[in-house]
Amino acid sequence: MTVSQSAPGKTKQLGIIGGGVMAEAILSGLLAQKAYAAADLVVSDVTAQRLDYLATTYGIATTLSNLEVVQTAATVVLAVKPQTFSSIAAEFAGSEIACDLWLSILAGVPLSKLEAALGSCAIIRVMPNTPALVGAGITALAPGKSAQPHHIATAEKIFAAVGEVLTVSETWMDAITGLSGSGPAFVAIAIEALTDGGVAAGLPRPIAAKLAVQTVRGTTELMIQKDLHPALLKDQVTSPGGTTIAGVASLEASGFRSALIGAVQAAYRRSQELGQ
Ligand SMILES: NC(=O)c1ccc[n+]([C@@H]2O[C@H](COP(=O)([O-])OP(=O)(O)OC[C@H]3O[C@@H](n4cnc5c(N)ncnc54)[C@H](OP(=O)(O)O)[C@@H]3O)[C@@H](O)[C@H]2O)c1
Structure with missing residues (x-):
């Protein structure tokens, strides 16, 4: 994967890879709180039926191509199951990616593994929970080594729209997953x-x-x-x-x-x- 740090020509502010339960909780919360407009969002998934549901319910753009999300969205949320991460990362190998910020909500997957797979993009490990769906979530953020204050501010903006936000050291993330995630x-x-x-x-x-x-x-x-x-x-x-x-x-x-x-x-x- 070739990485460039700027994100020229991005047409979407926020992309989500994996349109499951947690993706819906986040995107519906963001739309309800008017933190983003539907036109700012794009979601990818492997199931066309699921994408049809998300497009019809929320009026957002959808795609079967994860690469399209990465190429069009300034900030990308990884919201697939942790076991799927390696195959997703392999999809981007060899592609040119102008990344701005990755937010991984994958339970358990450490920053070291994310950074090794996704290159030098800014990465923040995130643990939200499903009450985000009604604006009552609690989200922990653990910034990676390339994350700058403006990246953290973007992540805080996204998750503050769906509840409370704490920025913590990564050493606490598995315990936070066990408490507020589960x-x-x-x-x-x-x-x-x-x-x-x-x-x-x-x-x-x-x-x-x-x-x-x-x-x-x-x-x-x-x-x-x-x-x-x-x-x-x-x-x-x-x-x-x-x-x-x-x-x-x-x-x-x-x-x-x-x-x-x-x-x-x-x-x-x-x-x-x-x-x-
Ligand atoms: N649920 C929670 O309360 C919670 C809380 C905090 C964090 N998390 C984390 O959030 C992540 C997502 O959890 P979830 O509960 O939302 O899971 P989920 O409902 O299974 O959502 C994952 C979605 O990704 C799709 N998918 C599978 N392979 C894909 C691929 N290669 N490319 C694109 N999309 C793909 C799945 O489709 P198929 O179903 O067709 O495979 C599914 O729609 C997990 O890593 C979990 O650890 C979850």
């Missing part, structure tokens, strides 16, 4: 289990589901707005001999805390493995 699934399971608990206690499922999701939403909103430590919130709602302390004792007996700690650790280790 965390929405853990929280979703907790909400599903709360719902099942309500059903087990005699509530109709739709009512239990509404109570469960709004309880989690309200609790997080309360903690954020009042800057409340979780232990304090728990203490405030556990009256002596009451219902809540009975439930807390049951959670502790079932190893709830250990289960969540173990889930984050397992996801962290898996992120490390994906980078091998």
Whole structure:
């Protein structure tokens, strides 16, 4: 791959390679927040049907050619599965690429591997999460050695449009993947289990589901707005001999805390493995 640092003649501001779940979360968030217009975006994927859906739903340009994305977009987001990365990088070998900025959201794939495959372009390793879809994501950025302040500013602009942004050292990225990248699934399971608990206690499922999701939403909103430590919130709602302390004792007996700690650790280790 021949690389030039400037990006003349680029017709799109942002390109995404891999139009899956995370790509849709990011692009729909960016459009909803008006951070980019549909005309600024292009997405590639291997499935024409998926591209038709994205083009029809969001009015963006789409292509089956990853190379076309790289050649037309100033900033390129890599949003394929980590296992696909080597074959994607091989597609660009021998092509002339005027790169400006690459943003990789691939779980586990380290900057060293990205930089070895993508040459001297500026690269930032990024870990977003799916609440980006509704502007409530949290994204960690780990800049590579060629990333300049204006590259970091571009990445911050993109991900600030879909939630909070933290810039961190790469050494934390696998742990962040295990916590906030995978965390929405853990929280979703907790909400599903709360719902099942309500059903087990005699509530109709739709009512239990509404109570469960709004309880989690309200609790997080309360903690954020009042800057409340979780232990304090728990203490405030556990009256002596009451219902809540009975439930807390049951959670502790079932190893709830250990289960969540173990889930984050397992996801962290898996992120490390994906980078091998
Ligand atoms: N989902 C999350 O919560 C989350 C959070 C943080 C980071 N990530 C990271 O984001 C990346 C994407 O995850 P995802 O959940 O969005 O996966 P996904 O839904 O499977 O999206 C990947 C997309 O890339 C397509 N694709 C496969 N091979 C391709 C190729 N050679 N060229 C272009 N497109 C290709 C896939 O098509 P097919 O399905 O037809 O193969 C699919 O549409 C992963 O690296 C993951 O680690 C995900």
